[in-house]
Amino acid sequence: MTLPTTAAAPPSAPPRTFSAVLVANRGEIACRVIRTLKEMGIRSVAVYSDADKDAKHVALADTAVAIGGTAPAESYLKIDAIIDACRRSGAEAVHPGYGFLSENVEFAKALDAAGITFIGPGIGAIEVMGDKIRSKNHVMAYDVPCVPGIAKPGLTDQDLIEAASDVGFPLLIKPSAGGGGKGMHVVEQAEDLASTLLTARRVAASAFGDDTLFLERLIRAPRHIEVQVLADNHGNVIHLGERECSLQRRHQKVIEEAPSALFESLADGAAHRERIGEAACNAARSVNYSGAGTVEFLVSDEHPDEFFFMEMNTRLQVEHPVTELVTGIDLVEWQVRIAAGEVLTVAQSDVVLQGHAVEARVYAEVPERNFMPSMGRIVALAEHGAADATVSGQQPDHANVRIDSAMRDTLQITGDYDPMLAKVIAWGEGRTAALDTLDAALGRYTLLGVDTNVEYLRLLINDSDVRAGHLDTGLIERKLPSMEFRHAGPRELIAAALTLWLERPGSAFAGDAWKVPDAWRVGARGAWTATFGLPGAGTATVSVTEKDGSVTAAVDGGGPVNVRVADRSGTGLVLEFDGGLVTYAVGSAPGAVREISVGNDGWSCRLEVLDRAERLRRMLSGIQREEGAADPEVRSPMPGTVVSVSVSDGDSVEEGQVLLAVEAMKMEHQLVASVAGTVHLTSKPGDLVKADQILATIHVHVATEETANTGQNTDKEVHP
Incomplete structure (x- = not known):
């Protein structure tokens, strides 16, 4: 079928423009929208929560309005506060970004009632496409194929x-009101369905305020391919090609690219693109769509001609930059122009995909620890791209690299919002060139003070299957166990120790030696030492000795290593080991427990600086527990909120049993018993907890000698 082209007829009246647009969002998307508004000569208005008063998007905007407390429900999700900010700032329109209120039909209705333009589709389109059950039933009438399943309200x-037996196992539980893959659960067998439904409803109600669920057949090894559409209010609908979003973890996209590696590998890939593009346009036409939207499909890797509608996102997508890089079209600009009533002057025949683009999402998380969210204060930042890069991606200093980010030095990353920090996007003449450029850009990316997934992103995009384009939505889960992550070795520990050593008054990089208690003595200086707490567990002690201008360092009493500080400037530290120079980024965060961060080549780690009391406490803790024994203390792995407790105080629990769940950065983490015994709780649902806080303790049952001899059940409780 030949796709319709857009009529380029001029509007009957001069196009309307907005004098001021409010951006109802935060983070990198707010910064990205503000950038285009500036280019269009439109005054930008930012809104911010108490936690974001010093955020980058606030500084970039022409006007900024405070809208409430830190929690999204008290600020970014507060419809009345957004409308009041429009009135106070004179904003005529609102760009919602993505997330928060971007697909909230009540928000769109409230703006309409207030006479403020919503930069997005009409209310009817949001209502139909915002409900996954309704949308699937709706588009099937417009020749859009859907995955088998059951999708009915209530x-x-x-x-x-x-209904599950008719759908077939394995199946997928999906929240009707969800988005971004959040709240989805895979069920492999019938006996697991009932318990998983309970969790799915709780998560859906908490995340979306709606616990409606539906079931879909789980398609094994599918590819997630989505199509970007643009539509105006004059009946014109086009698509801008497809994006491959198959590299996901927990149904959350990690790497996205345009065009699809699958279609590019097929001799008739253009025909497949035409068919799936037409289906996406039909879905948009079915609801008289207006603006930028994305239609998501599952595509069979073995049979690329088979694709199934999943949902339509009635907003800008996180991964929209890759489409911008291969088409040269600024999607935010067209969102604003269409909302202002302009005719879409880009015809389908005008859309030509040039080269290849790949995007990597930088998250505050620890991939090696099952992607545990991370928090902290940024102590060193170097993003080698241009925050004001054009949509074509061309920049004079780092050509073909674009970074969308809201990061800034000293910014505090908390658990209040989504863990995505930035996006690194690269363009190349072909897919290999784009991946190579992205790899180099990630190697230059430096963010210290918070654990990130940058090292993991580099490992992922250099995986042999990823390079070959053999992608599916389960690849990350399969590959993660075999990935080898870098850990702090002797050189990194020495770099951390020398960072502290150089801060000593009297050093070549500091001040007065008489004002610090160290190892200096008459005649010679003794060894200076620093002890670090390693990520996860364990400690390491580094000793530094200076004699006759030469410096040696030793880790945990090992052999001395000759080292020379070649340069120390700002957050950069250049060390010479055995004639070779190694450059590190270093930074430290003061606090009750001081940290030193060290990194290079996209890798980084955080090390605790242990004082004498903490060293002693950890040593005693290790003595009191046998080597290899499980820790009976159940600690929170991150700051967050206790959202559920599955046991009662005093219950007997088994090893591996779920005790409670903590939520932070939109992720729920279940804590389990490491040993069998009697559980004693120190937390309850709703409690705000700190990282490493003890939430429960298990009193282990130890059999007495009499019990062992007689076999009688006379266990006694022993607190380890």
Whole structure:
């Protein structure tokens, strides 16, 4: 089928323009929207929560309005506060970005009632496409294929259990009101369905305020391919090609690219692109769509001609930059122009995909620890791209690299918002060139003070299957166990120690030696030492000795290493080991427990600086527990909120049993018993907890000698 082209007829009246647009969002997307508004000569208005008063998007905007407390429900999700900010600032329109209120139909209705333009689709389109059940049933009438399943409003758990056998296992539980893959659960067998439904409803109600669920057949090894559409209010609808978003973890996209590696590998890939593009346009036409939107499909890797509608996102997508890089079209600009009533002057025949683009999402998380969220204060930052890069990606200093980011030095990363920090996007003449450029850009990316997934991103995009384009949505889960992550070795520990050593008054880089208690003595200086707490567990002690201008360092009493500080400037530290220079980024964060961060080549780690009391405490803790024994203290792995407790105080629990769940950065983490015994709780649902806080303790049951001899059940409780 030949795709319709857009009529380029001029509007009957001069196009309307906005004098001021409010950006109802935060972070990198707010910065990105503000950049285009500036280019269009439109005054930008930022809104901010208490936690974001010093955020980058606030500084970039022409006007900024405070809208409430730190929690999203008290600020970015508060419709009345957004409308009041429009009135106070004179904003005529609102760009919602993505997330928060971007697909909230009540928000769109409230703006309409207030006479403020919503830069997005009409209310009817949001209502239909915002409900996954309704949208699937709707588009099937417009020749858009859908995945087999059951999708009806008001289904109870029992309804879903009874329908599951017809859907078939394995299946996928999906929240009707969800987005971004959040709240989805895979069920492999019937006996697991009932318990998983309970979790799915709780997560859906907490995340989206709606616990409606539906079931879909799980398609093994699918590819996630989505199509970008643009539509105006004059009946013109086009697509801008497809994006491959198959590299996901927990149904959350990590790497996105345009065009699809699958279609590019096929001799008739253009025909497949035309068919899936037409289906996406039909989905948009079915609701009289207006603005930028994305239609998401599951595509069979073995049969690329088979694709199934998943949902339509009635907003800008996180991964929109890759489409911009291969088409040269600024999607935010067209969102604003269409909302102002302009005719879409880009015809389908005008859309030509040039080269290849790949985007990597930088998250505050620890991939090696099952992507645990991370928090902290940024102590060193170097993003080698241009924050004001054009959509074509061309920049004079780092050509073909674009970084969308809201990071700034000393910014505090908390658990209040999504863990995505930035996006690194690269363009190349072909897919290999784009991946190579992205790899180099990630190697230059420096963010210290918070654990990030940058090292993991580099490992992922250099995986042999990823390089070959053999992608599917389960690849990350399969590959993660075999990935080898770098850990702090002797050189990194020495770099951390020398960072502290150079801060000594009297050093070549500091001040007065008489004002610090160190190892100086008459005649010679003794060894200076620093002890670090390693990520996860363990400690390491580094001793530094200076004699006759030469410096040696030793880790945990090992052999001395000759080292020379070649340069120390700002957050950069250049060390010479055995004739070779190694450059590190270093930074330290003061606090109750001081940290030193060290990194290079996209890798970084945080090390605790242990004082004498903490060293002693850890030593005693290790003595009191046998080597290899499980820790009976259940600690929170991150700051967050206790969202559920699955046991009662005094219950007997088994090893591996789920005790409670903590949520932070939109992720729920379940804590389990490491040993069998009697559990004693120190937390309850709703408690705000700190990282490493003890939430429960297990009193282990130890059999007495009498019990062992007689076999009688006379266990006694022993607190380890």
